[in-house]
Amino acid sequence: MHAMILKSIGSLSKNPAPLEWSEQPDPVAKTNEVLIRVKACGVCHTELDEIEGRTPPPQLPVILGHQVVGRVELAGTDVKGLEPGDRVGVAWIYSACGKCQYCNRGEENLCPNFLATGRDRNGGYAELMSVPAAYCYPIPDQFTDTQAAPLLCAGAVGYRSLQLADLQNRFPDTKIYVFARDEKEQVFARDLGAAWAGSSMEQAPERLHAIIDTTPAWTPILGALENLEPGGRLVINAIRKEGGDQNALMDLDYPRHLWMEKEIKSVANVTGNDVREFLELAADIPLQPEVQEYQLKEANQALLDMKNKHIRGAKVLLIG
Secondary structure (H helix, E strand, O other): OEEEEEOOOOOOOOOOOOEEEEEOOOOOOOOOEEEEEEEEEEEOHHHHHHHOOOOOOOOOOEOOOOOEEEEEEEEOOOOOOOOOOOEEEEOOEEEOOOOOHHHHOOOHHHOOOOEEEOOOEOOOOEOEEEEEHHHOEEOOOOOOHHHHHHHHOHHHHHHHHHHHHOOOOOOOOOOOEEEOOOHHHHHHHHHOOOOEEEOOOOOOOOOEEEEEEOOOOOHHHHHHHHHEEEEEEEEEOOOOOOOOOHHHHHHOOHHHHHOOOOEEEEOOOOOHHHHHHHHHHHHHOOOOOOEEEEEHHHHHHHHHHHHHOOOOOEEEEEOO
């Protein structure tokens, strides 16, 4: 099979083409796994974290990609409910132990043996991949392959963030305020129905019950904490933060930013239920993701466009 593989860790600014086009052996599915012929794979900021060493793969080379949509090519002998031809998705969660206290209470995202797709095991920047059948999810018919891909990470982890924010109502019953440094993104947010949009350090028109931070930066954390009402919660939705502006935390002022029982909670990975529930919800709405398509060989360009924010919308690789 053909794949784009990562052989070494380093800054994308020093090596703008870290992935290499390569011929790799076809993966073999174990008895509890399925072999998937990949049709599309989303490009995620977490791939930058892997490439640049903030959450490095445990071994190299590795095939990145954890927003995978494809068709079952072959099902292992112990697999029930999946057959060749079924369209499925694979998310960041590749597997968990299923036995620890976290797995037993449905929090396999916290499992000490959590394995991530495209980091701990080969992912979807390839024509074929194998994955445990328990962590494959049926894709609703409403979505094309490229529309479905970003739902498997940006969508599912966003859904988990909303759950952790503990909102009593959802949009449109709850007003949405958006912080973005780019004025075009602020306009985009208002076009989508935001009640207000401003820069990361601006004061919103009112104090907010909950704020979700989806950035790789540290400065927005200060702005978010200052905008929370007493007892409010900041949910940080990021696998890792980049180090460029980490010194901003030196301006943290306890009375202004943290006092009055404000909370900070991080999002760690996703569970299988997050993915299943969100795909059903997305189909009911239905969501219409905005995507930009690339060929598999253009994966390096897609990563650069994402890092430099040259193109709006989710980046998705077309495969096969």
